[in-house]
Amino acid sequence: xxxxxxxxxxxxxxxxxxxxxxxxxxxxxxxxxxxIVGVLTYAVIVVFFYFAGLPEPFLNSxxxxxxxxxxxxxxxxxxxxxxKWKKH
Numbered sequence: 001x002x003x004x005x006x007x008x009x010x011x012x013x014x015x016x017x018x019x020x021x022x023x024x025x026x027x028x029x030x031x032x033x034x035x036i037v038g039v040l041t042y043a044v045i046v047v048f049f050y051f052a053g054l055p056e057p058f059l060n061s062x063x064x065x066x067x068x069x070x071x072x073x074x075x076x077x078x079x080x081x082x083x084k085w086k087k088h
Contacts, residue, residue: 029076038069 042065049057
């Protein structure tokens with residue numbers, strides 16, 4: 001038979017897991033994460049453009065980095081649409 005102490009321990013573990021899941025979910029939708037992804041994307045494209053010998057890598061990297069950022073921002077709209085569609 002399960003004791004009260006064991007049940008309390010299980011409840012505490014579930015609450016801790018839920019806290020971690022909520023933090024992870026908050027991180028996934030945070031503006032801090034989006035900004036970091038944008039800056040890192042820009043930096044990688046700059047390095048690629050520089051070593052590929054393309055002209056003005058710092059300026060020309062803005063467009064693909066912004067395009068990537070806009071595409072990730074729009075994903076939540078498509079996700080919501082998909083979730084509504086799957087409910088039916």
